[in-house]
Amino acid sequence: MSKVAPDLKYSAEHEWIAADGTSPTTVGVSAVAADALGDIVYVDLPEVGSAVTAGEPCGEIESTKSVSDLYAPVTGKVTEVNTAVVDDPALVNSDPYGAGWLFKVTVESEGPLLTAAEYAAANGGGL
Amino acid sequence: MTENHTALYGEHEKAGASFTDFGGWQMPLKYSSELAxxxxxxxxxxxxxxxxxxxxxxxxxxxxxxxxxxxxxxLSAVAVGKAKYSLICNADGGIIDDLISYRRSDEKYLVVPNAGNAAKVAGLLAERASGFDVAVEDVSSETSLIAVQGPHAEAILLTLVPADQHSRVTELKYYAAVEVGITVKGTVQELLLARTGYTGEDGFEIYVPNAGAAALWQALLESGQAHGLIPAGLAARDSLRLEAGMPLYGNELSLDGHAYAAGLGPVVSLAKESDFIGKAALAAIKAAGDGATTGRRLVGLKGLGRRSARGHYPVLKDGAVIGEVTSGQPSPTLGYPVAMAYVDVAHAEVGTLLDVDLRGKAEPFEVVALPFYKRQK
Structure with a gap:
């Protein structure tokens, strides 16, 4: 299975958003990041209504072995968080591009994002 | 740094392992999921x-x-066939390594140091042997070590042991070792089998010449499958040993620390008649009460929230730093964060409420007795 979904855009810090310009957009972390982190046991997400800034930390993802900041890939306001993933963080490992999505945010502006092909190349793999 | 590969590297690659550097070795971190x-x-x-x-x-x-x-x-008090956990110290009482020694005969011991310290320990043993009628032989590079750990370990091992030798395995006590025939690809070979481990479960460690390691690994995987055995990497090994309250050299043990602060006082035999390297210093440390009535000592911490403490995070009491975490992560078995930390003895009593500075935010932890996890016998 490819670790990079083709229809998304990616930040260098491994977050993804939909590539079709919708707002609010869904945000998650890539399978590349989920695999590197190991089994994810805790996610700390921004609160609904809070403002996030592209490139700035907005939460945390904790695995058995390590903890990483979650970076906002866009600037905007959080409209929804995935409570299912808060209750069962393993969803980020099992379905990072689907049921393991993290939050939804309005898009005021995007940070520097990579196409799926660029992101795959930067992480040593193809699509 | 040289990246050494064990004789089983190819087996790990085949199994899809992701690798990590550990003590100069490329070792499997995990195969699929470290939690599994x-x-x-x-x-x-x-x-x-x-x-x-x-x-x-x-x-x-x-x-x-x-x-x-x-x-x-x-070590002279160890019976032939038994093993003992010990420390090799410097003259200041600092811990050079923790190791297990197996007495194989009146005049023969197998000493097993940690990966990153192996060459150093072998060299020191040779150095300290001057004046003694002993030979010190480092066979690390030609010896592989495979562990089968878990409640089904004995049943799995017995599938490879000739029936007339089963009692050697079933009667083997914890911290003991025996030569036993193990069948690999139809051939029985005598190998050293120890009932030891670093997981808090029953289990065995098998010493095998490099040339036979891959075949033994495959045989164990194959016969273990029906018993739920899967290959496990260093990530699981670390979480298992932490739950079992076992120290890791480099985290809980170091040259700057000593046995008394690490809770390993009983490992030090000040009572033995002969001198040993570090004895005078350790006697002075004990007399001064360092790690008991003064200084810091190693404790277990249980997280009261969901976030985990990690190595080197500061431990706080009323906002003041009174210690440092040495190891920490969410406990897969217990479902809450666990950690080991050196804390000032004044705050080391079981039941004491402390905070750990988790990246700028104080989170509550409670001092608890080690180990966190103890298997039902």
Whole structure:
């Protein structure tokens, strides 16, 4: 299975958003990041209504072995968080591009994002 | 740094392992999910490559007296067939390594140091042997070590042991070792089997020449499958040992620390008649009460929230730093964060409420007795 979904855009810090310009957009972390982190046991997400800034930390993802900041890939306001993933963080490992999505945010502006092909190349793999 | 590969590297690659550097070795971190590997060891069995560990034979008429001098424990008191956990210290009482010594005969011991310290320990043993009638032989590079750990470990091992030798395995006590026939590809070979481990479960460690390691690994995987055995990497090994309250050299143990602060006072035999390296310093440390009535000592911490403490995070009491975390992560078995930390003895009592500075935010932890996890016997 490819670790990079083709229809998304990616930040260098491994977050993804939909590539079709919708707002609010869904945000998650890539399978590349989920695999590197190991089994994810805790996610700390921004609160609904809070403002996030592209490139700035907005939460945390904790695995058995390590903890990483979650970076906002866009600037905007959080409209929804995935409570299912808060209750069962393993969803980020099992379905990072689907049921393991993290939050939804309005898009005021995007940070520097990579196409799926660029992101795959930067992480040593193809699509 | 040289990236050493064990004789089982190809097996790990085949199994899809992701690798990590550990003590100068490329070792499997995990094969699929470190949580699944952890749970397999607690509930069934896991297979570990420990070939990065060192193996040093000490033999000769003075072997027992020599190890009494070179190590902190009383190795001369170990019965043939039994093993002992010990420390090798410097003259200041600092911990150079923790290691296990197996007495194989009156005049022969197998000493097993940690991977990253193996060459250093072998060298020190040779150095300290001057004046003793012993030979020190480092066979680390030609010896592989495979561990089968978990409640099903014995049943799995028995599938490879000829029936007339089963009692050697079933009657083997914890911290004991025996030569036993193990069948690999239809051939029975005599191997050294130890009932030891670093997981808090029942289990075995098997010493095998490099040339036979891959075949033994495959045989164990195959016969273990029906018993729920899966290969397990260093990530699971670390979470298992932490739950079991076992120290890791480099985290809980170091040259700057000493046995008393680490809770390893009973490992030090000040009572043995002969001198040993570090004895005078350790006697002085004990007399001064460092790690008991003054200074810091190692404690277990249980997280009261969901976030985990990690190595080097500061431990706080009323906002003041009173300690430092050495290891920490969410406990897969217990479901809450666990950690080990050195804290000021004034705050080391079980039940004390402390905070850990988790990246700028104080989170509550409680001092608890070690180990966090103890298997039901």
């Amino acid at each position: 590997e952890h749970h397999a060891v607690r509930n069934a069995a896991g297979l570990f490559d420990l070939s990065h560990m060192g193996e040093v034979w000490v033999s000769g008429p003075d072997a027992a007296a020599f190890l009494d001098y070179a190590l902190a424990g009383k």
